[in-house]
Amino acid sequence: MGENVLEVENLVKRYGPFTAVDGISFEAQRQEIFGILGPNGAGKTTTLECIETLREFDGGSIVLNGLDVRRQPQEVKRIIGVQLQSSSFFDKLSLVELLDLFGSLYGRRVDPLGLLEEVELADKAKAQVKELSGGQKQRFSIAAALVNDPVVLFLDEPTTGLDPQARRHLWGVIKRIRSEGKTIVLTTHSMDEAEELCDRVAIMDAGKIVALAPPLAMIEKLVAGGFKKDRVERLASLEDVFLHLTGHALRDE
């Protein structure tokens, strides 16, 4: 810990007159889960796409594992793993064939079954992506993002649209991948996800980072400032009730 793997400095991205990302700076450290939190349209996805070399940006710099993203996009692509929001995979190929194909895009021979085990999809090896449930699809796209043994893994709203069981299950997968030495940068608009998963979060609004700290530190700072909720926090939430009634077991297997 402590070493910066990703350094974003004064990043600016405009679409015509609209400034989607307005001079943000942050860094992610090795083996950290870094969260970018914010409402829809805050600029989270655009920020990720700039780092992932999918978009050119108008100002600032991005350095990833010592590589300049603007000048060395091909080298950057080799060492990142990406799960895009709402992107799909080819039809008519099995999960194993897809992973094999993606591996060859990096000039690598991969162990498809090993990767599928990593995301607990080994029993679906022969299935096609369209036969998978929402949670399984997300786990598969994480497996596909791991084919090149990336230094940094980018996940864009990985749990959006999943039921509570699948969400919790995916959190487990993400934590395990981190424990194996990867740095993870993810976006979310779910507060409990950020609180549960992330070591540090940047809260974005209207293209700017309005706060950056570990989740707990943010809460403590707010409380120390004299903030009080209107309602006293109950000892359990509705989600706790839901999980208590329906169990933690995955429904999509």
Next chain:
Amino acid sequence: MRLKWKLTVASTKMFFRQKEAIVWTLLFPLFIVVLFGFVKFDGIGRMHLGVVNEAGANGAQLLGKLSGVKTFEIAEGPRDAEVAALGKGERDIVLVIPKGFTPGGAEALTAYADPEARPRETQLAVLVLQRVLDEDAFAAAPQVRRSIVSMEPVKTRNLTYMDFLLPGVLSMSIMQMGIFGVAFSFVSLKKRGILRRLWVTPINPSDFIFAQVATRLLTLMVQMTVMIGVGFFFLHLHFIGNFLVLYLLGILGAVVFLGIGFALAGISRSEDQVAPLANVITLPMMALSGIFFSRTNLPGFLRVLTDYFPLTYLADGVRSVAIDGATLSQVLPQVTGLAVWAVLTCGIAVRLFHWE
């Protein structure tokens, strides 16, 4: 190279695992060929003759002679029914053999026809009828001297409509695969974010395009072989061509239409945008490039215009190689035409194609 190969293998697998792809590229063209083959356009040109026999056995004798004339498709019936059939257009001419008719006799026969509606058929039918009656008369009175055209039988290849149709439909399906196949599948890859996912890997876009094109060309060769094979073995296709020249033409044609397909994929964001554009391009060619019917019946300006359609070059070339056994040098005009089109459409595709 290994990557190009792997991508090609993968996209070929994807292609052939789609049931629709097999149906549309292999079965549908064959289905069209068989269907049009059944319609028997060879039979067009025969005349429908209605005969009303009121002369009993003598009439039957004449009827027998008429049945020997290949030009006629004969139906026999009572006068009312036959005249009514004429009115409905089911007969071209109705001949009445009157009571008291004797072969070689000099009785007048009546024929009903509508010379205004069917001038050609009426005239020809009257001529042929008169000829049959004359034969009868001459047989009865052989002393009449006359000039006779005698026939010298010659063996021709007896080419049928199938020989015209199958190479045309084959060319048409090459066009469909190039334009519809590529445009639709690329727009779908774009829309579903599959291309974006590829661009965050170090893939070289040209490798990807290479695999897509290679898959199509491979499919094309399978398609050509299967269609000509089925035609030759099951549909009496008079195939005498050279497969290498045929593949060359097919590949050139495919490149032309792949160019159009990629250009359409480049300017369209959804399938809804592709479909009308693709139809505007393909429908006129399907109708006017001599796929189902010869272009000889087109009015002059249209024939000159359609001379330059890429599908015309392809269909004419494939047809002369497959059926007339034309050599590469004999189809050089078609090869050149296709090559010019290929440069043109691929150039446009490069300008219009966008990944996003």
